[in-house]
Amino acid sequence: MLVCKKNNNPLLLSLLLLVAAWSSSAHGRDMSIDQIEARLDGQSIQVDGNLTLTLTDDVRKALSKSIPLQLNMEFVLNRARNYYYDKEVAVWTVPIIISYRPVSDEYVVSRPDLLNQEETFGSQRAALERLGVFNNLSLPLPEPLKEGKKYYLEARVKLDLGQLPAMMRPLAYFSSSWHLNSKWTEWPLIR
Amino acid sequence: MDRVATNSLKNIIAGPVPALILSLILLIALLLLSFAAQNTAKLADIYAPLLVVNLVGIFVLLVLNLGSLYKLIKQVRSKVIGSRLTLRMVTMFSLLAFLPLIVVYYISIQFLSHGIDSWFDVRIEQAMSDATLLGQVSLKSLKEGQIETLIRYVPDVENTSDSLELISLLDRIRREEGYSETAMFTQNGRILASSSMQPGTLLPSQPGERVFTALDSNDAYAEQETGVDGSRIIRLAVIVPPSTVGMPPHVLQAIKPIPLRFANLESSINTAIGEYDRLLYLRGPIKFGFIMTLSLVSLMTLLLAVWTATFSARRLASPLRELAEGTQAVADGNYNTQLPVTSHDELGILIKSFNRMTQQISKARENAQQSQIKLVEQHTYLETVLGHLSSGVLSFDANQKLRTHNSRACEILDIEELDTLYNKNILQLSQALAPLKDFFIILNEAILANQPEWNEEVTLFSSHGKQVLLCRGTRLPGNQSGGSGYVFVFDDITVMLQAQRDAAWGEVARRLAHEIKNPLTPIQLSAERIRKKYLHTLDDSQKQTLDRATRTISEQVDSMKEMVNAFSSYAQPVSMNIHDVDLNQLLADVVELHKGHFGQVEVTLSLDDSIPPMMLDSGRMRQVFNNLIVNAVQALENTENAKLLVSTQSGTGKNEKIVTIRVEDNGKGIQKELMEQLFEPYVTSKEKGSGLGLAIVKKIIDEHGGAIWAKNMKNGGSCFTIQLPVKMNRLAQQQQSTTDKR
Numbered sequence: 001m002l003v004c005k006k007n008n009n010p011l012l013l014s015l016l017l018l019v020a021a022w023s024s025s026a027h028g029r030d031m032s033i034d035q036i037e038a039r040l041d042g043q044s045i046q047v048d049g050n051l052t053l054t055l056t057d058d059v060r061k062a063l064s065k066s067i068p069l070q071l072n073m074e075f076v077l078n079r080a081r082n083y084y085y086d087k088e089v090a091v092w093t094v095p096i097i098i099s100y101r102p103v104s105d106e107y108v109v110s111r112p113d114l115l116n117q118e119e120t121f122g123s124q125r126a127a128l129e130r131l132g133v134f135n136n137l138s139l140p141l142p143e144p145l146k147e148g149k150k151y152y153l154e155a156r157v158k159l160d161l162g163q164l165p166a167m168m169r170p171l172a173y174f175s176s177s178w179h180l181n182s183k184w185t186e187w188p189l190i191r
Numbered sequence: 192m193d194r195v196a197t198n199s200l201k202n203i204i205a206g207p208v209p210a211l212i213l214s215l216i217l218l219i220a221l222l223l224l225s226f227a228a229q230n231t232a233k234l235a236d237i238y239a240p241l242l243v244v245n246l247v248g249i250f251v252l253l254v255l256n257l258g259s260l261y262k263l264i265k266q267v268r269s270k271v272i273g274s275r276l277t278l279r280m281v282t283m284f285s286l287l288a289f290l291p292l293i294v295v296y297y298i299s300i301q302f303l304s305h306g307i308d309s310w311f312d313v314r315i316e317q318a319m320s321d322a323t324l325l326g327q328v329s330l331k332s333l334k335e336g337q338i339e340t341l342i343r344y345v346p347d348v349e350n351t352s353d354s355l356e357l358i359s360l361l362d363r364i365r366r367e368e369g370y371s372e373t374a375m376f377t378q379n380g381r382i383l384a385s386s387s388m389q390p391g392t393l394l395p396s397q398p399g400e401r402v403f404t405a406l407d408s409n410d411a412y413a414e415q416e417t418g419v420d421g422s423r424i425i426r427l428a429v430i431v432p433p434s435t436v437g438m439p440p441h442v443l444q445a446i447k448p449i450p451l452r453f454a455n456l457e458s459s460i461n462t463a464i465g466e467y468d469r470l471l472y473l474r475g476p477i478k479f480g481f482i483m484t485l486s487l488v489s490l491m492t493l494l495l496a497v498w499t500a501t502f503s504a505r506r507l508a509s510p511l512r513e514l515a516e517g518t519q520a521v522a523d524g525n526y527n528t529q530l531p532v533t534s535h536d537e538l539g540i541l542i543k544s545f546n547r548m549t550q551q552i553s554k555a556r557e558n559a560q561q562s563q564i565k566l567v568e569q570h571t572y573l574e575t576v577l578g579h580l581s582s583g584v585l586s587f588d589a590n591q592k593l594r595t596h597n598s599r600a601c602e603i604l605d606i607e608e609l610d611t612l613y614n615k616n617i618l619q620l621s622q623a624l625a626p627l628k629d630f631f632i633i634l635n636e637a638i639l640a641n642q643p644e645w646n647e648e649v650t651l652f653s654s655h656g657k658q659v660l661l662c663r664g665t666r667l668p669g670n671q672s673g674g675s676g677y678v679f680v681f682d683d684i685t686v687m688l689q690a691q692r693d694a695a696w697g698e699v700a701r702r703l704a705h706e707i708k709n710p711l712t713p714i715q716l717s718a719e720r721i722r723k724k725y726l727h728t729l730d731d732s733q734k735q736t737l738d739r740a741t742r743t744i745s746e747q748v749d750s751m752k753e754m755v756n757a758f759s760s761y762a763q764p765v766s767m768n769i770h771d772v773d774l775n776q777l778l779a780d781v782v783e784l785h786k787g788h789f790g791q792v793e794v795t796l797s798l799d800d801s802i803p804p805m806m807l808d809s810g811r812m813r814q815v816f817n818n819l820i821v822n823a824v825q826a827l828e829n830t831e832n833a834k835l836l837v838s839t840q841s842g843t844g845k846n847e848k849i850v851t852i853r854v855e856d857n858g859k860g861i862q863k864e865l866m867e868q869l870f871e872p873y874v875t876s877k878e879k880g881s882g883l884g885l886a887i888v889k890k891i892i893d894e895h896g897g898a899i900w901a902k903n904m905k906n907g908g909s910c911f912t913i914q915l916p917v918k919m920n921r922l923a924q925q926q927q928s929t930t931d932k933r
Contacts, residue, residue, distance in 0.1 A: 065472035066465035101461045102468060103326035104415050118417050126401060165469065170242065170483055171476040 030054045030180045031157050036187040038153045045077070045139040045189065051132040051157055051182070058177040059159070060124060062168070063107075068099035070163040071131065075139055076154040077189070079146070089151065092139045095160070098127055151189040157182045214495055217248040245487050252494040259501045272519070273512025277504045284500030289493060296489045303481050311471055319467050326460050334413035334425060340368055341427050341445050342411065348375065348431050348443055354384055362386040364445070371424065372396060372446040375431070378403065378439050398444050402428050406442060415449070423454035510538040517545060526553040583660075586667070586678040591616040591638055594676065603660065603683045604630070627651070630660070637664045638677045649681070659685045693890070696872045700758035708755040711748050718744035757883050761872065767894060772807040774850060774915075775800070775839055781816040782837060785824065789835070792827050797838035802850055806918040811891045818884045819854040819911050826858030826909065833857065841917070848917040857908035861901060869901055 036049040053071070055063065063069055073094040078086045099108050101120075107127035110118035121127035145151060158181030161172045172178035263281065266274035344364050351357045361373040365386045374385035374395035380403070385395040396419075398412075405412045405428075412428040425447040430440050449457070513530050520528040528549050530542045574597075577584050583600030587593055593616075596609045604627055612620055617638065621631035630651055637645045645664035662681040669675035722741035729737055775798040782796060820837070827833035836855040841848065861869060868874045870889035873882035892899045897915040904910055 062472060066468040067472060100465070102323050102464045103457055103461045104330055105327055106415060108417075120414065120416050121401070122414060165473060165476075167473050167480045168476045171479045173242075 030056060031182040033155050033157060033182050033185045036153065036155050036185065038187055038189050040145065040189060040191045041138075043141050043144065045141065045153070047075070047137040047139060047153070048135045049133075049137070049155070051134075053128045053132050053157070055124075055128070056177040056180065058175065059180065063098065063100055063124065066100050066102060067165065067168065068097055068163075070160040071096045071098070072158055072160045073134075073137075074156045074158065077139075077141075078152055078154060080150040080152060089145070090139075090142050094137065094139075095163075096131060098131065100124075145189075145191075153187045153189055154184050155187060156184045213248065213251065217245065217252070217491055217495075245491070249487065249491050249494065252491065252498060256494055256497050256501070259498065263501070271512075272515040273508045276511060277501075277508040280504035280507060281497070281500050284504065285497045288496030288500065292489055292493055292496070296485065299485055300482060303485065304478060307474060307478050307481070311474060315467075316471065319464055322460060323464050326457065326464075330415065330457070334415075334427075337425055337427050337445075337447050338411045338413050338429065341429050341443065345429055345431055345443065348441075349434055352434060357384040358386060368445070369447070370427075370445040371448045372444075374444045376442045376444060378442065383441060395444070396426070396446055398426065398428055398442065402426065402444075403442070406430055418446075418448075422451075423449040423457070425449060510534065510542055514538075514542060514545060517549070521549060521552070526556050580680075582680045582682045584678065584680050585634070586676055587617060587634075587638065588676040589669075591618075591635070591677075593617070593620060595678075600681075603681065634662070634664070634677075634679055637662075637679075641666065648684075658683060659688055692871065693886075693893075696886070697761065700761045700872065704755045704759040707751065708759070711752055711755065715745055715748040718748070757887075758872075761883050761887055761890065767808045768810065769806050769808055771804040772809045772812065774802055774805055774807070774812075774852070777807075777809060777812060778816060778837055778839065778852070781813055781820060785817075785820050788821075788824055792824060792833040792835050794835045794837070797836065799838075799840045799850075802839055802841045803917060805850065805915065807895060807915075808891075811894070815888045815891050815913070816852075816854075818888050822884065823854055823856040823858065823909075823911075826860075827856050828858075830858050850915050850917055852913040852915070853910055855904070855908065855910040857904070857906065860903040860907060860909045863903075866901070866903075870899070 031054065032052045034050040034052055036047060039046045051073075055069075059069065073096065075092040075094070077089040077091075079089050080086050095112055097110050097112060099110075100106075101108060104120075106120045106122055107124055108118050108120050109127050109131055119127075119130060121130060159178065161169060161178060164172055260281075263274060263278050267278055341364075344360075347360055347364075348357070351360050357375060361375065361384055364370065365373040365388065371388045372385065372392070372395050373387075375383040376398060377383060380397065382395060387395060402412050410430045412426070414426055416424050416426050418424045427445040427447060429443050431443050432440050510530075510533060517528045517530045526549055529546050532539050532542050532546070577595070577597035578599075580597055580599055583603040584595065584597045585593065585600055586595040592614050593609065593612055601607070601609055604624075606624060606627070612623060615623065617631050617635045621628045621635070624631070630649060633647065633649055637647070642664075643666050645662075647662050649660045649662050651658040651660065660681045661684045662679055664677055664679045667676040667678055718741045722737065726734055726737055726741075778798065779796060782794060786794075820835070823835050827835065834857045836853070838853045838855070840851045840853075842851060843849065865874055870885045872886040874885070875882035889899055892913055892915070895915055896918075897913055899911065899913045901909055901911045
């Protein structure tokens, strides 16, 4: 589901993440955003991009054991200001789910916001590679952009622990191998 | 906010209510967490918040407990009353809670671990694995069959070069094999021909890049996919070799719809096996979740138990602490201590008893204080009475130790201080006050006689002369130990005796004057008449005898007249002629008057210039000084290096200013046997003296309110000392006051 909202920082989860920060900070980055191209297209922004998604052994094992994973691509559109903090214009979260079907031994990549659009892959690697490439991802603007102003897009991808089965969450919150996310990166908005 | 409100708020915060509310919240949160751990759908979503609430709650409880323990240990180190007992009770209660809890926790962990493991039966796991394998084999077989089928058509396709024929062939293959779609692509994905079940479909389903990638390494591709309409399909693709050498091969693709029943079965099996795999995988996390929940519950229970133990121990020890503090306060002398009664149990009864005890002690103390005050008042009253008695009082206890005296006793006995001699017995007193040794020995004898009443006149001799004391003793009532003391009351009756004696002598003198003076004149007249009548009638020898006899009678009568006049003078009440007198000048005049009589006597006048004019009868005082100087000159007869010293000196007596006059000679001194009665009439060492001179001197001094005494000097000679109070007229008093101030 593509969500457009101004604030999506759950306090409680942040607290839990703080508890686990010691472990995640020690862990290397497993995800990165290699390239983003954001173009203004009327009342939306079209985004193309390449991501590198590497899962840890624990996460890969869980996926192979039919635990669906939800990756959230998070975008924040900011307006640059010279003499003050930059203004946050809009926030989007694009969820992508990857799951495994044991009988057909295939990995399914789907987007909850787009019904009946799922792709199956014979291997985990193929599925992740497919996930790492997206074209023409449309992000609707809540309001028209101001002329003559400079905008830029921040992007991040992270594994949504809140979507894991409830019984897994405590372990995931306390385990560094489950804290997968990329750094926030900034990309100019091309008009 | 005022202090009362602040204290109330503090009491509420420190009280059990906040902790109970916190505990209740934590218990509810734990309960919910427990339900959430069991994957209750609604609660699963709030698992994380519940976990946070519990962790925060446990942290708060931990901080509360650590704070309480720190405070308690600090109190123990500071030796606060009751803190040790509280610590002991906290330790005991905590152990009582901890030991069963740790046993239950261990058993629960074991039970939980084995219980969860038992959910996953080995046979079911195997069956699931077999079913998965079976499904995979079936699907593989289906795919392989479909590939083989499609490959059979490859030669036909390879030999068809015409487009229309190719479309016709693809259509035939689609219909013969039940494909939903067949299509021919170049290797870069361009469509050469296609046939579809759906007549309106213009473009066939495009094979993805992965299809071409797969065909790079294999001749065929067969994978399940979800179609655009959500149905399950198998995408089949095979390489069609080029008909002409050098041309690129083509790709033949066919879409085989999976039968709905087969697709449903596959989906169902996928779901079931997926669920089981997931459950199997979640075994560890489930254990972790349950164990964590159990651990949180145990930890919170333990912390609550410790906190409850601390709170209860404080509550239990609080009355004991207050009691101990109250006891300490009583020990420190605060007998009004009252403790609040907060319970009605045994401790409450104990505190009530303590309060009653302190009340009684306080009352007893008040009574004792009142008695003490009364005693002090009585003592003050007694002291005041004793202090204003004209009699001296001395009391001794059963051990003959001095217990009481009054100031008059010191005055009479001429002692500076008796307070320092308290607790000394009577014999020690006689040693400490040597001049009064005889006095105390007599008192001691009276005590030893142990008579209820005792009365005796005691005569003391001191530098001031003879002192007669009238002493009365009374045995005091005995105390519980049976001993009894003695109280002596004594009066100095020396002056009174002297006055009585003087009065007696005065009466004698008056009677003598009256009885003797009257016949003297007739006797003298008769002697004169006899002489006158018979002298010329007698012969010479008789004449001589008569003349001598009448002359003797006349002389003796004159002498007796003089004596009678002297007695009369002594006995007559005197009218004083008081006026301002310069004492030094008066003395100088008298000395000057007698200058012709001094002969070889060396006279020295030593006069104090500071003596103010005094109110005196100058004539009578002149008589005094005449008498004393004449007596001194007479005493100096036949004395070598005869010296006479006349001196004056001003000073301060007990309550007033006095002037001391001394007439001192180095003559033969006063006979000891005369010393006691020196100032009484008819006491004289002179052959021709009437014995009234010093008696009159004393009388004159007495009339001026002074005193006179005499003593023999160590180096010979005697000294007469007169002390006169300085009495000045008002003007002189003002002048003297001004001089003193300067």
